[in-house]
Amino acid sequence: MAEVRWPRYTGIIIALAMCALIGVGIAAVRVSERAEGTRGYAAKQTIFAGVGLGAFAICAAIPYPKFGRAAYPIFALCLGLLLVLGVARYLHHSSWLLPAIRGSHRWINLGVVNVQPSELTKLGYILLLAWYLRLGDHYRHLLGLIPPLLLTLIPMFLILIEPDLGTALLLLPTLYVMLFMAGAKLRHLLGIVAVGTVLTFLPVPQSLGEMGADEQTERRANAYVELDGTVVTALPLAIMELHQLSRIDGWLHQGREDIWQGKGFHLRQSKIVLGSGKLAGSGDWDEAEYYFSRLPDDHTDFIFSIIGGQWGFAGCLGVLALYTLILLFGLEIASSTYEPFGRLLALGLVGLLAAQVFINVGMTMGLTPITGMTLPFISYGGSSLVVNCAALGLLVNVGQRRPMLLARRPFEHREDMRPAPYRPLERSSSGTACEKRA
Amino acid sequence: MYKRRLRILLGLICLGLLALVVRLGVLQIIRGDDYRREAEQALRSVQLLPGERGRIVDRNGVILAEDQACHQLAMDYGFIVHSIATDRMWAGRCLQRYWDTHGGRGHVDPDTFNALRRRVEATQAAARRLDEELGWCVRQRRMLARHLDIDIDQVVAEFDRRFAYSRQLAGELAREHGVDLDEVMGRILRTYERWSRHVGRAVREQRQAHVVVGGMGAGSTNALRPLLGEALGLEIEPGHRRHYPFGAIACHIIGLTTPVFQEDAERYNLRPDEASWLDRMRQNYLDGDVIGKTGVEGLYEAIEVDGEWRPVLRPQRGYRQFARPGETELTVPAEAGKTVRLTIDIELQSRLTELLASSGRSGSIVVIDVESGEVLAMVSWPVFDLNTYRRDRLELETDQVNLPMLHRAVAAAYAPGSTVKPLTALAGLGAGKITPATTFNCPGYLYVAASGQKRHRCWLRSGHGPVDLQRGIRESCNVYFNKIGSLLKAPLLTYWMGLFGFGEQPGTGLPGETSGVLATEAWLQANRMRGFLPSDKWFISIGQGVFAATPLQVANAHAAIARDGVFVAPRVIKDIEDGDGRSADVRPPEQVRRELPIATEHARAVREGMHEVIHDSRGTAYTYWRSGLPLGVEACGKTGTAQVPPMRIDSNGDGELTVDDQVVRQGDHAWFAGFAPYRQPNIAFAVLIEYAGSGGRNAAPVAKEVIRACIAAGYLGQGESESGRFEGRRSQGMLAQSYPFGGRSLRPTAVPVALQRGEDGNGQSRETPTDELPDDGRGDGGLAPTAVPVAPLRGEEGNGQSREAPTDALPGDGEGAHG
DSSP states (O other): OOEEEESSSHHHHHHHHOOOHHHHHHHHHHHHHHTTTSSSSSHHHHHHHHHHHHHHHHHHHHHHHHHHHTHHHHHHHHHHHHHHHHHHHHOOOSSSSSSBTBOOOEEEEEESEOOHHHHHHHHHHHOOOHHHTOOOOOSSSTGGHHHHHHHHHHHHHHHHTTOHHHHHHHHHHHHOOHHHHHHHHHHHHHHHHHHHHHHTTOOEEEEEEEOOHHHHHHHHHHEEEEEEEEEEEEEEHHHHHHHHHHHHHHHHHHTTTHHHTTTTHHHHHHHHHHHTTTTTTSOOOTTTHHTTTTTTTTTTTTHHHHHHHHHHHHHHHHHHHEEEEHHHHHHHHHHOOHHHHHHHHHHHHHHHHHHHHHHHHHHHHSSSSOOOOOOOOTTTOOEEEEEEEEHHHHHHHHEEEEEOSSSSOOOGGGOOOOOOOTTTTTOOOOSHHHHHOO | OHHHHHHHHHHHHHHHHHHHHHHHIIIIIIIIHHHHHHHHHHOOOEEEEEEEOOEOOOOOOTEEEEEEOOOOOOOOHHHHHHHHHHHHHHHHHHHHHHHHGGGGGGGGOOOHHHHHHHHHHHHHHHHHHOOOHHHHHHHHHHHHHHHHHOOOHHHHHHHHHHHHHHHHHHHHHHHHHOOHHHHHHHHHHHHHHHHHHHHSOOOOOGGGGEEEEEEEEEEHHHHHHHHHOSSSSSSEEEEEEOOOOTTTTTHHHHHEEEEOHHHHHHHOOOOOTOHHHHHHHHHHOOTTTTEEEEEEHTTTTTEEEEEEEOOOOOBBOOOEEEEETTTEEEEEOOOOOOEEEEEHHHHHHHOOOOOHHHHSSSSEEEEETTTTTTTTEEEESSOOOSTHHHHHHHHHHTTTTTTTTTOOOOOOHBBOOOGGGGHHHHHHHHSSSOOOOOEEESSSSSOOOSSSSEESSOTTTTTTTEEEEHHHHHTTTTHHHEEEEEEEEEEEEEEHHTTTTSOOOSSOTTTTOOOOEOOOOOHHHHHHHSSSOHHHHHHHHTTTTEEBBOHHHHHHHHHHTTTSSSEOOOOOOEEEETTSSOOOOOOOOOOOEOOOOOHHHHHHHHHHHEEEHHHSSSSSSHHHEEEEEEEOOOEEEEEEEHHHHHHHHTTTSSSSSOOOOOEEOOOOOEEEEEEESSOOOOEEEEETTTOOIIIIIIIIHHHHHHHHHHTTTTTTTOOTTTTTTTTHHHHHHHHHHHOOTOGGOOOOOOOOOHHHHHHHHHHHHHHHOOTTOOHHHHHHHHHSSOOOOOOOOGGGGGGOOOOOOOSOOOSSSSOOOOO
């Protein structure tokens, strides 16, 4: 069914860029390893990279419509795993199989590696959403937006209670990119955003009664008003855990020196490490490594700071260029694929990658609040690397197989089409009238 | 539509990337230098350079105290935190020590004990909470991993092994040098925890090494270096140790340095919100520093000029700043403390110390240069060795009988006895109440009470007969001076005594300096709850009663006679010099100088009398002075035999001194004060020998040797130093052995209490003029027959010894000087 030209140049470039990013990642993990005096991370990351390349190959080789047909079972599996974790969290259960690490139930121990179902869920979610949105135009009505929103909110909620705020929030931009590109009405989308914003700033009264002194101070600091014994805060702030609140605080007041030693310490250290790389990095500066050791989580979430510190502006630009390359060719694949599922899949994957890169890199330099989220392909961590490789595999997969389309172009909805301008007696060189007007 | 949305998406993605790139450019290119500087600043290391404490030299520049190089053991803060946080035994040891010191005595307070337990637990919890512990462990492990090139699992095991080894090594070193390591570590942790709480974040001291064992000699350091190879978080640093070449000579004047206490640090140190870290490191007392506590070391640690403390002896650290290891960026040299030059002549001091030592009794000798008021020598016996003080501390501090730590010359007040009689005479002359020719009859007592008892008897029971000024001084007639006292009345008499410096601080500034006791109406009301009694003027006129003075005050009063009535406050500090010999900007305080309203011929008349004390065959010191080698110089002097209650120690442990407590010393204080040479006095002196008996018999021969020593040292303008340049160290060895604690010569003399009481009681009931002053006995418990006055004068200074002169409660025998 599919027209296969193997290999297409887009796939090759994406694969090369991915390998380059993985290489940069291993090098950066090595730097942080030297700085922290730990060993074995880079080696393990290399093994993960091998597994990741395998996943990439598998995902690229199996014709992607098969994934689409398996989208519901895959998503159900993901939800099942998340549900197991959620129950474990609810029961405060911590065991060899379901370990609670730093208070979070995110991992399932498979003996050799800890697997993060939330990472897998990202992929399953995109597959499902693309499969769901590929046909029809029900999402062009306001009520038709409810099923995709529900499909988003269910895994989001399950991930949120792990708790893993970063991954949970990642689903929203992905959903929006896919809905937007599928042709949902802009006013509906913006309306939902508006409602969301109102909800975000919705004042919620909260009693200070049973809180500890620290928490009371924290809640008070972020409150709109305080009435005796009760603070009125924004809805998300009322739900957030204490450490999340203080992170938000540290991000909002990142210019204040008194914040640097406490709430804003992580961000400040990250900015110092990043900024001290200057233009060309601190290659000849011996103590850089020593300073890197003062940055917590430097081999996982804050690996970009290490890259900035070690290889400077040039190195950062290079890494961002590699991401840009992947994103651009991903968009190219999306634009040149006419099969609706493939197109949506490619767009979802591109959106997910872009959101991850923006949030993570932005977080290291204070553009976005600090959330626990990995930098794709570079951060240390098996689940993240393998899932991201698989995602790119799917993207390349879409790029390689461009099924013949015997229908109208997908997502070209009739209402959106304006009548063609009057062009008397002009001979069209190629394509249909519809295509020209698009 | 789709393509348009695709373009919008592309635009959004590009916008996001652009935002990242712009932000990146701002951070790395525009503000990159700032961030690099901040990172470098955080990594910049500073090595502190210890400064040398200032030297103390004598008037000729002979070094009395100086800093010698030594080594000290410093411990990383992380090490301390890690060992306390992980040491389960630590809490146990803390509580055990508390139990040993408090509980063992049978009155442990459960609340206090629980409070301590909570504090111990809080300290441990605080230590465990600190990120620094983790950071330190990680850094140490990283270093180990790099140096040994081993795997992460092995590193942890190796780290634990080496940490245990280091802990053990530090513990052994601390034991060897008498340091309680747990206590020191706990103190360091608590101090900086408190600082950290104060400023609300980790202070830099929490990343530094702290000295835990100081003053290690080269020997132990060399033995240590190979052992340190395997240790973590320990380092040997250069430091200084105070050294006193003369050991015990002038120990009370030079004074002690001790390791800095927490309260000192809290008092003087700048807090993090007051000064930058570097300033604090330079100027603050850090663990292991020494601080002067007593004597000149304490007095000139720092002096207050215009409300701010300027260091004198105390050094200021320098520092060497490294941009990166091995690359010195900046060196600020340490500032050594200033040199304090004393007026003391260590040669004379040493001779006089030997002299007093040979008398076998505790006492004091003071020699003052008449012209300038400078103290040439100021001996207090017993002495202690400054160099070994720390080792002998317990023995020295707990010696209740000999009180070797007491600086008798300035910090102990004694009844001056007959040595003040020339001053009483000067008061009478100066006030115009008598003339040199005024004659009083001495029948052997002052008056006969209604009961028929003879009151205020002269020491010569048969009486001196008609006594004029010169005879009064020469033969020390009590009645003569009592009558001068009667003419002057008590307030005027004490006013005149005040002019000679009694009752006021001499102004040397030495820690513990006392003003003695000189009764005034206000003082009596405040301290004795009574006004002047008629007997006060009689007692004070002969240097007894409500009258106590230090040997320095007595010597200085006699110096005023030698100056024909000019009072100059004594001084022990000649000047303060910078290291390169220039006179420093900090100066010792100005001397008080006052011309007393005394006619020169009156002063000369008194001087004649004092000359006859020694050189007239009827003088009280004549026979004792004539024995022994002739001096070659004529001197003036006055004997004194001050009657004092016996010295007791709290032998039954009830916390107060009563007649039931054991008497360890008894007898009269022997005084001899005067000046020499006779016509043109160069030196004035006072000799006090405690509980020695007659001043003429016991103190005068010593005084003669004092003058001989001064002649030998060249202070009388006649002789040169016999032995040429003085070799202090030679005599130091001899002295070190000549003061055996609790040795025969200083052993407490046990006197049967009953006998003691009987004698005192009889004497008192016989002599107290109860009939004339009926409220005297009741109003002043000290006069009751059985209650031998034990309230010590120095009790006001908190010493609690009963070795002082009685105040107004005198065994009424008046004066007992023997001619």
